[in-house]
Amino acid sequence: MSPQITPIADTAQDLELSERILAPDGSRIANPRLDAFVADVDAEQLRALHRDMVILRRIDAEGVALQRQGQLGLWAPCQGQEATQIGTARALAPQDYVFPSYRETGVIYARGAQPGDYVRMWRGEEGAGHDPEALRVAPLQIIIGAQTLHAVGYALGIRHEGADEVAVTYFGDGATSQGDVNEAMIFASSYQAPVVFVCQNNHWAISEPVAVQSQFPIAGRAPGFGIPSLRVDGNDVLACMAAMRWALDHARSGKGPAYIEAVTYRMGPHTTADDPTRYRDDAELESWRRRDPIARLEQHLRNAGELADTHVAETQAAADAVAKDMRAACLGMVTRPPLAVFDGVYAEPHTGLERQRDEYAAYLASFEVEA
Amino acid sequence: MTEMTLGKALGAGLRQAMRDDEKVVLLGEDIGKLGGVFRITDGLLDEFGASRVVDTPLAESGIVGMAVGLAFRGYRPVVEIQFDGFVYPAFDQIVAQVAKLHYRTQGRAKMPITIRIPWAGGIGAAEHHSESPEAYFVHTAGLRVVAVSNPEDAYRSLRQAIASDDPVIFFEPKRLYHHKGEVDLAAPLADASPMGLARVMRTGTDATLITYGAMVSTALQAADAAEDEGISLEVIDLRSLSPIDYDSVAASVRKTGRVVVAHEASREAGVAAEVIASITERCFEYLESAPLRVTGHDIPYPPAKLEKYHLPDLDRLLDAVDRVLDRPNSLTGADA
């Protein structure tokens, strides 16, 4: 299934060489490789994908706003990457398990995140934002690439049990330079582990363009590890879903790992601490605005007469409601008491830590006596 | 009771742990057909198959990272790092992932991973094969660190480490792999001394020698030699470096009033520094002289022909004992 990949790393051209189903103007393109994977997707499902992307963009905007208002320490926006995240995550089966990086807000949304889950980690209330078992999503990972190995280990367990599950890991283009990501591909291939690698090539690793990480299209590396890959237009939600269904089918049917590079673009800053005007020009951003994933699907639906203005208004209202819940959950968070800093370090009693906790408890109690 | 080497005892411990719990899986380089470069996993592939005794590609971060994923799925991975000096490529996965995931998830992700490390020097090995990296791991919250010193302890502590819901860095002194001792293979695990407790290996009244791993043997030899000179040394095997059993340590120091802490690892910010600082905090008023450290030097581990100048030996231990006892020593000279 691996495409013929031409060895270029020109960020303007390489998009044209990726698989797509929807053109930037919303028109449908025949894709012999992928069409079959989304043959069942009807207008109603397309509207659901549209709604997901609109809600995700709203959640993301709320995250940025909450950070600007001092409610979050940091936020990693995903504006522009909605099609990649929603398209791939909506292809997952409930039993599949995801190992994400920090930017996968759309993935945890699709897995059923609760309003507080989006912000708990960024607000500094807890190390992980959500319950991994409830969402079947491991905690957001900040160490670049580390989670890819976890996915492979998990997939090895799946394989041992013969379970009907797939482990999925998300990471950025910058991450592909990390040893861990390369080791993950080797291990996955050696054990034919049911794992899907999703590289979100959003063109930038903070200020470093993708060409610093790779002089060859990233999807072209996977075949060298014995892993089939697809390079898709990451702003085409249908292509992302189709590619992911291909990859999941491949892994689920015992054929081993699969790899997707979704070529997309981070429209906002790397995080709320970043200033992208220092390293990228407006023209580039502008050219990507014309490939906006939400506008593309919207246009497609309108062309087909499948998107009523009332639906758009309802979707926007639903998105506002989600954002409102997220804000309320954020502002309503109650920070745990001081001694909670000691909670959960170990699963079993650790005398060294218990002694420290007792000492600190006594210290804290000394103020109460004074008062 | 069965007499066996420390290496065989470790193998027996792994075998028992794998029989007890099918979620125990082994990962490492050459651990299958070869049985590991030290043959610790000898025969396990035959008994448990390739899905539980997994020969891995040569990538330490990969091995430990996979163990994390397996732990997410409810397994109890036991990782073999081939040699102490090769654990560094896995450092991130150990200190940032294995150690932290339980805390980050407030217990919703357990990391019952045991990382076995053939450890420390004295065997005339090549570069990177004789290191003592324990302080890095002791310094890392979320890890337990164990160092064994005899076959019985090796057998039991390894099973305890695997059964623990916490990650354990498990140091195996390769200098002692061929040392023999009695092991009670049938004794229930529940009756064993808990993993975090130190053990008084020899009682004494004049000074306390605190150490762990292969240095326990050296300390016991020093105690024998001291006895010939009429000095009574208490020897404590710490066994666990995180947590450290300060109750046992303090009880001994309160009795003897004098302390020497010894290890092969370099000195600066090492385990001995921590032990002495804690002793000073806990029982300063019982101390009759300043506690001393006898350690490796703050140098990269030297070439094999020179390692004897780096490793604390009997004489360096006894010299320190002389110093804490205010007897003539290398600093004061024979006339003091």
Ligand SMILES: Cc1ncc(C[n+]2csc(CCOP(=O)(O)OP(=O)(O)O)c2C)c(N)n1
């Ligand atoms: C091991 C490691 N090194 C450096 C960083 C700091 N850092 C955070 S994000 C980032 C860029 C990552 O780029 P990429 O993998 O393309 O993902 P993106 O943020 O674009 O989604 C860097 C260098 C880190 N988190 N982890």
